[in-house]
Amino acid sequence: MDIKILGTGCPRCKALERATIDAVKETGLNATVSKVEDIMEIMKFGVMTTPALVINGQVVVKGKVPSVNELKDLFIQKL
Amino acid sequence: MREKVIAINRNMKGWFIPVILLTLWIITYWKLQPVVDYTINNIFGLVSGKHLTETLRFFIFEVPKVILLLVLxxxxxxxxxxxxxxxxTRKVLEGKSLFTGNLLASLxxxxxxxxxxxxxxxxxxxxxxxxxxxxxxSFLIAAPMINEVALVLLIGLFGWKVAVIYVGTGLVIAIFSGWLIGKLHLEKYVAEWVYxxxxSHxxxxxxxxxxxxxxxxxxEAVSEILGKIWIYIIIGIAVGAGAHGYVPQDFLGSLLGKENWYGVPLAIIMGIPMYSNAAGIIPIVSVLLEKGVSLGTALAFMMSVVGLSLPEIIILKKVLKWQLITAFVGIVAIGIVFVGFIFNYVM
Incomplete structure (x- = not known):
């Protein structure tokens, strides 16, 4: 699974990154988590509110930081 | 079929929770004054009419009142x-003409x-x-300047009139500034790479x-916003309670009072380097008012802090050239000056 966090470095973006890494660890998924900080790259995903979460190229969360449990549910749905 | 049933169940799940919460809210709000009076007079045994008693009553009543209003x-x-x-919002605004577009964007x-x-x-x-x-x-000016938290705090601390004035004039500034920026055709001063x-859509x-x-x-909105701003609310109300008619006019009051024509522009210039959200600035506004700063000047200061801020200008510098930033700051600042003058003159 390919997980991307879109964000230009705001505190909420960092919170999403931490929660995502925790959720991946807790579910034991085989996933790569990367961060997209370049605004041109972020815009390619068509989001207007950061932070956003992209799973396998699809935007699943935008403009908010879900809890670790919500993220886990999301990952399992996208498996 | 089964999925549909589940969806409906989920949709109806917990319908009664808002109803119970709302009932509780109404009872609490309605009973707040008698409960506070009882606590002050009978439990604390304080004498009505004394300065300390009334200060305490104001504080103990206003804090839960403002928080209840905010929660709702x-x-x-x-x-x-x-x-x-x-x-x-973007879909609504795409290709809208000037003025109609500015009006819609501000709202x-x-x-x-x-x-x-x-x-x-x-x-x-x-x-x-x-x-x-x-x-x-117009959107970028209205969004930070006018929001529900500011509205409730203004109503709670300064009354309906001030809140309506703030929202009304804030909207006028957002509409007018955006309209003027559109009229001036400043598109060439947007950084080239933006275009x-x-x-992806x-x-x-x-x-x-x-x-x-x-x-x-x-x-979630309640817990997130209240978690961030509760301290400002308590400080703001404590200032309002403690300073009620107590604080003498001082330096600030004479500097930013009604008599000084340069009070409004000075307040705006002071406000630009400061950055705060609307909730954080309101306690400061209540201090200013207590210190004899006139209403128009205090509102101008608040608008300047939340609407024109150095950090936001630095962020926008990435996408706008300095000419456009200057135009933006200048136009909004002039709008705020007008608002300040009109209210100092009218009130």
Missing amino acids: IIFIVGIIRTYFTPEK LGIVTPFCSCSAIPLFLGFVEAGVPLGVTF SVKA ENEAETKLLFYDRFRAGY
């Missing part, structure tokens, strides 16, 4: 905001969820989709929200 308003606005995403700026940290992607998203520059600015942004399908999800969004 933030909750309702949290639910309303699930109907207004930036994507929908939508109030209800669309906005965080200044998302100002750049939002700006790019709007411009890329063909929302006119002036209309985009080369290619955004694939991910625009709205996720269908159930009532349950909207209800949760309201709940």
